[in-house]
Amino acid sequence: xxxxxxxxxxxxxxxxxxxxxxxxxxxxxxxxxxxxxxxxxxxxxxxxxxxxxxxxxxxxxxxxxxxxxxxxxxxxxxxxxxxxxxxxxxxxxxxxxxxxxxxxxxxxxxxxxxxxxxxxxxxxxxxxxxxxxxxxxxxxxxxxxxxxxxxxxxxxxxxxxxxxxxxxxxxxxxxxxxxxxxxxxxxxx
Amino acid sequence: xxxxxxxxxxxxxxxxxxxxxxxxxxxxxxxxxxxxxxxxxxxxxxxxxxxxxxxxxxxxxxxxxxxxxxxxxxxxxxxxxxxxxxxxxxxxxxxxxxxxxxxxxxxxxxxxxxxxxxxxxxxxxxxxxxxxxxxxxxxxxxxxxxxxxxxxxxxxxxxxxxxxxxxxxxxxxxxxxxxxxxxxxxxxxxxxxxxxxxxxxxxxxxxxxxxxxxxxxxxxxxxxxxxxxxxxxxxxxxxxxxxxxxxxxxxxxxxxxxxxxxxxxxxxxxxxxxxxxxxxxxxxxxxxxxxxxxxxxxxxxxxxxxxxxxxxxxxxxxxxxxxxxxxxxxxxxxxxxxxxxxxxxxxxxxxxxxxxxxxxxxxxxxxxxxxxxxxxxxxxxxxxxxxxxxxxxxxxxxxxxxxxxxxxxxxxxxxxxxxxxxxxxxxxxxxxxxxxxxxxxxxx
Numbered sequence: 001x002x003x004x005x006x007x008x009x010x011x012x013x014x015x016x017x018x019x020x021x022x023x024x025x026x027x028x029x030x031x032x033x034x035x036x037x038x039x040x041x042x043x044x045x046x047x048x049x050x051x052x053x054x055x056x057x058x059x060x061x062x063x064x065x066x067x068x069x070x071x072x073x074x075x076x077x078x079x080x081x082x083x084x085x086x087x088x089x090x091x092x093x094x095x096x097x098x099x100x101x102x103x104x105x106x107x108x109x110x111x112x113x114x115x116x117x118x119x120x121x122x123x124x125x126x127x128x129x130x131x132x133x134x135x136x137x138x139x140x141x142x143x144x145x146x147x148x149x150x151x152x153x154x155x156x157x158x159x160x161x162x163x164x165x166x167x168x169x170x171x172x173x174x175x176x177x178x179x180x181x182x183x184x185x186x187x188x189x
Numbered sequence: 190x191x192x193x194x195x196x197x198x199x200x201x202x203x204x205x206x207x208x209x210x211x212x213x214x215x216x217x218x219x220x221x222x223x224x225x226x227x228x229x230x231x232x233x234x235x236x237x238x239x240x241x242x243x244x245x246x247x248x249x250x251x252x253x254x255x256x257x258x259x260x261x262x263x264x265x266x267x268x269x270x271x272x273x274x275x276x277x278x279x280x281x282x283x284x285x286x287x288x289x290x291x292x293x294x295x296x297x298x299x300x301x302x303x304x305x306x307x308x309x310x311x312x313x314x315x316x317x318x319x320x321x322x323x324x325x326x327x328x329x330x331x332x333x334x335x336x337x338x339x340x341x342x343x344x345x346x347x348x349x350x351x352x353x354x355x356x357x358x359x360x361x362x363x364x365x366x367x368x369x370x371x372x373x374x375x376x377x378x379x380x381x382x383x384x385x386x387x388x389x390x391x392x393x394x395x396x397x398x399x400x401x402x403x404x405x406x407x408x409x410x411x412x413x414x415x416x417x418x419x420x421x422x423x424x425x426x427x428x429x430x431x432x433x434x435x436x437x438x439x440x441x442x443x444x445x446x447x448x449x450x451x452x453x454x455x456x457x458x459x460x461x462x463x464x465x466x467x468x469x470x471x472x473x474x475x476x477x478x479x480x481x482x483x484x485x486x487x488x489x490x491x492x493x494x495x496x497x498x499x500x501x502x503x504x505x506x507x508x509x510x511x512x513x514x515x516x517x518x519x520x521x522x523x524x525x526x527x528x529x530x531x532x533x534x535x536x537x538x539x540x541x542x543x544x545x546x547x548x549x550x551x552x553x554x555x556x557x558x559x560x561x562x563x564x565x566x567x568x569x570x571x572x573x574x575x576x577x578x579x580x581x582x583x584x585x586x587x588x589x590x591x592x593x594x595x596x597x598x599x600x601x602x603x604x605x606x607x608x609x610x611x612x613x614x615x616x617x618x619x620x621x622x623x624x625x626x627x628x629x630x631x632x633x
Contacts, residue, residue: 090510090532127511127534128491128534128535128555128579129402129403129622129623130402130447130460130490130491130535131490131491131504131506133402133444133490134444134446134460134462134490137443137444137462138488159443160421161444162400162418165379165402165418166400
């Protein structure tokens with residue numbers, strides 16, 4: 001068990017390092033400032049906090065006290081937030097790769113049972129606003145159903161649909177569309 | 190954090206209040222000239238619209254602006270063909286206004302059937318417009334009216350004059366006093382605006398620094414329902430355009446989207462997912478659920494009422510991709526009416542009840558179509574000029590507004606129902622979408 005966890009941590013750490021290079025920088029320790037969660041940072045929606053901005057009270061809420069636990073949490077939280085699951089056009093069916101990614105989300109949520117998570121559903125720019133809001137909600141719900149069926153505590157999970165309103169890729173081609181047909185897990189601080 | 194009211198609103202609606210027709214001005218001959226614009230051989234009516242005559246030195250530039258606004262209205266109606274002022278034989282600032290001063294033979298010589306002649310006087314904050322319509326061929330005045338109000342609302346007065354010209358000659362009221370609500374992209378945010386039918390006088394309705402979508406007019410035009418993310422997930426709010434206040438209408442768990450006011454009343458159809466599935470519900474004016482309208486395992490969104498308020502067109506994906514259905518609200522019976530193409534959305538029932546406009550994917554892009562409410566006949570109005578979506582009818586049923594990407598980013602466009610008269614309404618940057626045409630806002 002210990003060996004498995006260690007192996008997992010190494011993988012996660014490498015993943016985190018890869019993301020840190022390719023995508024955006026989330027420092028592995030508090031106090032250096034980091035961007036908000038993707039999709040967060042406007043209005044009064046959930047999220048909006050930053051990993052690095054956690055104060056002692058928040059750590060206590062999460063049940064995390066030692067420096068080592070904090071580092072481990074931050075290392076694992078980064079890929080938890082940055083690894084999305086993807087869908088086919090006009091579909092909310094979970095693919096096998098999506099399920100494997102969701103399994104990792106479940107591990108995290110079980111490891112940190114006090115974290116609160118918003119599952120965001122997103123669509124590509126094609127199609128109409130209102131239909132896409134409904135489709136985005138179906139995508140968020142599909143992920144929600146999967147992780148709760150696998151034992152994640154539904155009390156700490158919420159869903160929100162952004163439809164096609166918050167694309168992560170702004171191109172007008174299949175490569176961008178494929179990135180935007182996603183469910184995203186955002187930690188709420 | 191946010192101000193509870195929006196100070197722009199009063200100015201929006203006070204325009205309608207200050208605008209008044211003070212009296213009939215010598216109705217020499219009110220006999221109606223009946224022109225049937227529905228005939229297939231109908232040709233646009235040639236009309237001369239000289240610059241308005243400035244009776245005071247104040248705001249001399251209005252002479253041309255008012256003439257152009259009137260000319261544009263008449264052109265947009267699809268009924269008139271305003272003549273080029275270059276060909277006019279008289280200086281509009283010296284020629285007279287009264288019937289005895291009009292040189293009918295000259296106007297007939299340059300091809301005008303009618304002459305719209307007006308003068309204006311600015312006094313402090315107020316403007317007075319004296320307007321007359323002449324029948325050139327019959328050498329007589331059709332009507333004369335005086336409009337008075339706040340000088341800033343001169344556009345509303347000119348629209349009113351255009352409306353009365355159309356009514357006098359066709360027996361049908363125009364839509365020159367109507368407005369179009371739409372969604373404006375501002376960076377990461379989307380805010381709701383209202384603009385005059387001719388693209389003038391844009392007014393911002395929401396200032397949430399959030400995403401606001403799906404504006405929907407109340408039947409009397411005094412309120413706008415809309416969807417906002419300003420407090421988290423989608424909720425439906427109502428803006429009172431007179432007071433400037435905003436209130437939450439529907440904040441049930443899950444989605445609260447796609448508001449549509451029921452004609453002739455205060456009930457509102459919306460899509461909610463509080464029951465687990467995106468279904469259409471009927472809400473009271475204060476947001477209580479009155480009824481769930483139909484129920485299925487599929488997505489049901491984008492309700493649009495028939496003019497009698499008895500039926501709803503909506504989008505359902507229960508057959509696979511999204512298609513247009515019509516539901517009888519009383520019996521709950523529904524019928525699919527679109528069968529061509531695999532992505533048909535955005536239904537909009539016409540004010541006369543005879544068509545449902547929608548957006549369908551054909552040839553790789555979204556286009557505007559019309560279909561009979563029983564699915565019997567289909568017409569295609571746009572043909573691959575970018576993506577064309579979210580059609581909405583003018584209250585007289587003669588025009589559609591829609592969003593189009595034909596010139597790059599999304600903007601709002603208008604066309605006549607016969608497919609002609611295509612023109613761009615919004616010309617600002619940032620992208621505009623989801624237009625919704627107001628009901629008539631005055632003189633009902």
